[in-house]
Amino acid sequence: MTSPETTSRWLRLMRLDRPIGTYLLLWPTLWALWFASEGHPQFSNLLIFTLGVVVMRAAGCVINDYADRHVDGSVERTKNRPIPAGEITAKAALKLFFGLMAVALILVLLTNQLTIILAIGGAAVAALYPFLKRFTHLPQIGLGIAWAWSTPMAFAAETNELPIALWVVFAAIVFWTIAFDTYYAMVDRDDDLQIGIKSTAILFGKYDLLIIALLQVAVLALLLWAGLLFGRGAIYFIGLAVAAAYFINQHIISRGRDREACFSAFLNNHRVGMVIFIALAADYLVN
DSSP states (O other): OOHHHHHHHHHHTTTTTHHHHHHHHHHHHHHHHHHTTTOOOOOHHHHHHHHHHHHHHHHHHHHHHHTTTTTTTGGTTTTTSSSTSSSHHHHHHHHHHHHHHOOOOOOOOOHHHHHHHHHHHHHHHHHHHHHHTTTTTTTHHHHHHHHHHHHHHHHHHSSOOOOOHHHHHHHHHHHHHHHHHHHHHSSSEEEEEEEOOOHHHHHHGHHHHHHOOOOOOHHHHHHHHHHHHTOOHHHHHHHHHHHHHHHHHHHHHHHHHHHHHHHHHHHTTTHHHHHHHHHHHHHHHHO
16 A cells, blocks of 8 residues: 555656646646637537646656756755655656657547647657757746647647647747746746757847747737637626736846745736636637
8 A cells, every 4th residue: 555655756757746746747738628619518528638737747747857867966956756765766757758649649549639639749859949059048938838838739629730820829838938948047047047958038048038038929929819719708808818917026126136936926826816816717708
């Protein structure tokens, strides 16, 4: 029988004790499903994609910790994670990753052929992302693509088609992910510089907050465009205005670039994703 301590270490490896990443992946996935289905997603797809978010986020955390197993011990925020702390071996973590990917495969097999084909590409991007920080200062682009991959998959599952308009939503999610993950990377910037890990926080340097602001403006512009393309009404656009207010608040609290403040700005993106989804769902409900 598994002890509570053993259960805890596996949950921590998959970050199931910290749901922020699941939320940040869930909201854009729901955006995509609602846009694709005109506000009425099939219940089966809603269940499959929601479970897929949990499984793929867990898998992403596991492969990320496996990739960073030799450096996490040198970073203040990650030194107590299960692999660097010696609670779980790298081999066991890799087995868990493949197990989670098998579960994700079972879920996607319940959809259609186009969705399955797209899922293969999404799995490859998700597995590759953690290793990008060794070679480029733009690993957040890889994360953004992995985060946004649910968009074409949602359209494929709901309509079995890939309309050009979906790529506007896709691009918005990529830019949003780069922005919020740059806040996240700012928390570890000093440690990453010492151990040679690359990130947009390091690349942007003193222009970090300016570039985040420009990315967020692009996110809002793209979502505004998506709203027009998909014929959305006032409630949706009010939601974007509230999201803009959250973005402004993030800049106010992070202007000193304090670690805790940058982390708070990162966490605040949960509310951004949530308010956009609520506005989108409500808009479809009344229109």
